[in-house]
Amino acid sequence: MIKLSHINKRYPNGHEALKDVSFHIEPGEMVFLAGHSGAGKSTLFKLITRIEKPTSGQIFIDKKNVSRLSEAKVPFLRREIGVIFQDHKLLMDRTVFDNVALPLIVIGMPHDEIKKRVRAALGKVGLSGKESQKPITLSGGEQQRVGIARAVINRPSILLADEPTGNLDEALSDEIIDIFADFNQVGVTVLIATHDLRQVERLAKRTLHLEQGQLIGDYQHNSQENNAGNIQPGTSQEQQDG
Amino acid sequence: MGNYFIRHTQVFLATLGDMARSPAATINTVLIIAITLLLPSLLYVLIKSSQGLSDSWQGRPQLSIFLQKDASDAEAQLIFQEIQLHPAIELAEFVTPKQALEEFRLLSETASFDEELEFLGGNPLPASIVLMPNKQSANSENLTELKDQLSKIDGIDTIRLDLDWTERFNAIIGTVSRIGLLLSILLGLGLVLIVGNTIKLLIHNRRDEIEVTKLVGGTNIFVRRPFLYYGTLLGLLGALFSLAFLLLAAGLVDEPLSKLASLYQRQSLVYQLEAAEVAAIIVAGGALGWLAARWSVAQHLWRIKPR
Ligand SMILES: Nc1ncnc2c1ncn2[C@@H]1O[C@H](COP(=O)(O)OP(=O)(O)OP(=O)(O)O)[C@@H](O)[C@H]1O
Numbered sequence A: 001m002i003k004l005s006h007i008n009k010r011y012p013n014g015h016e017a018l019k020d021v022s023f024h025i026e027p028g029e030m031v032f033l034a035g036h037s038g039a040g041k042s043t044l045f046k047l048i049t050r051i052e053k054p055t056s057g058q059i060f061i062d063k064k065n066v067s068r069l070s071e072a073k074v075p076f077l078r079r080e081i082g083v084i085f086q087d088h089k090l091l092m093d094r095t096v097f098d099n100v101a102l103p104l105i106v107i108g109m110p111h112d113e114i115k116k117r118v119r120a121a122l123g124k125v126g127l128s129g130k131e132s133q134k135p136i137t138l139s140g141g142e143q144q145r146v147g148i149a150r151a152v153i154n155r156p157s158i159l160l161a162d163e164p165t166g167n168l169d170e171a172l173s174d175e176i177i178d179i180f181a182d183f184n185q186v187g188v189t190v191l192i193a194t195h196d197l198r199q200v201e202r203l204a205k206r207t208l209h210l211e212q213g214q215l216i217g218d219y220q221h222n223s224q225e226n227n228a229g230n231i232q233p234g235t236s237q238e239q240q241d242g
Numbered sequence B: 001m002g003n004y005f006i007r008h009t010q011v012f013l014a015t016l017g018d019m020a021r022s023p024a025a026t027i028n029t030v031l032i033i034a035i036t037l038l039l040p041s042l043l044y045v046l047i048k049s050s051q052g053l054s055d056s057w058q059g060r061p062q063l064s065i066f067l068q069k070d071a072s073d074a075e076a077q078l079i080f081q082e083i084q085l086h087p088a089i090e091l092a093e094f095v096t097p098k099q100a101l102e103e104f105r106l107l108s109e110t111a112s113f114d115e116e117l118e119f120l121g122g123n124p125l126p127a128s129i130v131l132m133p134n135k136q137s138a139n140s141e142n143l144t145e146l147k148d149q150l151s152k153i154d155g156i157d158t159i160r161l162d163l164d165w166t167e168r169f170n171a172i173i174g175t176v177s178r179i180g181l182l183l184s185i186l187l188g189l190g191l192v193l194i195v196g197n198t199i200k201l202l203i204h205n206r207r208d209e210i211e212v213t214k215l216v217g218g219t220n221i222f223v224r225r226p227f228l229y230y231g232t233l234l235g236l237l238g239a240l241f242s243l244a245f246l247l248l249a250a251g252l253v254d255e256p257l258s259k260l261a262s263l264y265q266r267q268s269l270v271y272q273l274e275a276a277e278v279a280a281i282i283v284a285g286g287a288l289g290w291l292a293a294r295w296s297v298a299q300h301l302w303r304i305k306p307r
């Protein structure tokens, strides 16, 4: 579903944000992307959604070669991927409804259908009745959930979440990560960037570990047989194509 | 297909909403566009009105023949009949001294007209005949010849040939038309710059919205559509306003001109725009607005990239 092979990313200022990163995430997997601040987690997401282009290497999303995609096809790639951005990227002068509806407006969905879907999505993230408020009047956690509702509104097959629990307390963090787990339950491929190791251990999912732009670990937690924190190097995901 | 229509309706309504949300700025821009469009339209109406005026002489020079003051009515009628038979003449109109006086009275603004007339010792105007030559004779060479022939008739005092004036008039109209064309092109360019700049500011104010729209999968066509609507709508509104101003201006000059108009057996000397011309002004406004938006979007929109 998401496959990176030998990805390098050097920013125009010469900073090497990613160095020879390769991994493969299967459809329906839920994976954590762990690493310190500046490790390159956001950069990785930007490459997957073609906000940035890799300096070298290949990225495949659902068999599509992202780095070779023409500009005209980029919007269609982004429609398949729901993204929760680290800085929210909410429109503060628009209502919650308008924010969440945007991915549907963009594809020209009829208004009645949009209304139904927005209601359902806001219900799912526990924000029913907040449609006509401006995000600025919401708490940090509520804003985060508006972002989640917007990311899932178009029923994407892939969800990327960049620090979705950033400044939230433990209870709220658990709640939000559980929302992602729910989506994963119904077959959505989920990749969550976080330095919240508590969540990584609590859910015991596969974890990619980035350190200064390099992938230094690809662990498969096995929650059935091992306690959280007891991690094994992953082996099943190391297929090399081509 | 249904989606396509829905999308456009949504954008159209949203654009109207955006305009209504900042009414002062919108009206400001619309008025600037209206005035920019008004100048060439005014000039056009002016030229058309002048042409209408010269059309009532059917674009042909006139000959005015003034009979001798002491000619009797019978003599005058005889001269009139003789002239009518001349092959070079298409239309001849007999103007009695009384009719001439009435025309003069209409044109004169003085209230004491009758007193002045008395002072002059009665109607000083002679009977006259106004001639319109036929098409073949309507050139200066033939007209001069005609004038010579007619002046040999007994009982004619003077003949006035309005040739110079007609030619000069046509030359002036031609010059004004050209200046008008040049002015229209310049003002059209100005309009594109005005609307283009408005769109540029709009794009700048909506950076965030544009960025987020691109992030959630909005195509370039989708992102630029509201701006194209905005420009087109501004142009259309500007055109409508300029038509309103035009109507106002025509109303203002129509009244004082109405006396003159009655001399030409015309309701009004001001040219009435035809439906097609009204449509052309509206389409021109919309098209220029669209063009300006297209140009502005091409310059500024691509710079906004999601980060
Ligand atoms: N546009 C850019 N130009 C230059 N350098 C950049 C740019 N974006 C990111 N970087 C650098 O690349 C490195 C990785 O940044 P990135 O945002 O991917 O880190 P991160 O893992 O998401 O960190 P955090 O956990 O703080 O969000 C950082 O050192 C950062 O300074």
Ligand SMILES: [Mg+2]
Residues within 6 Å of the ligand: A041, A042, A043, A086, A162
């Ligand atoms: Mg980051």
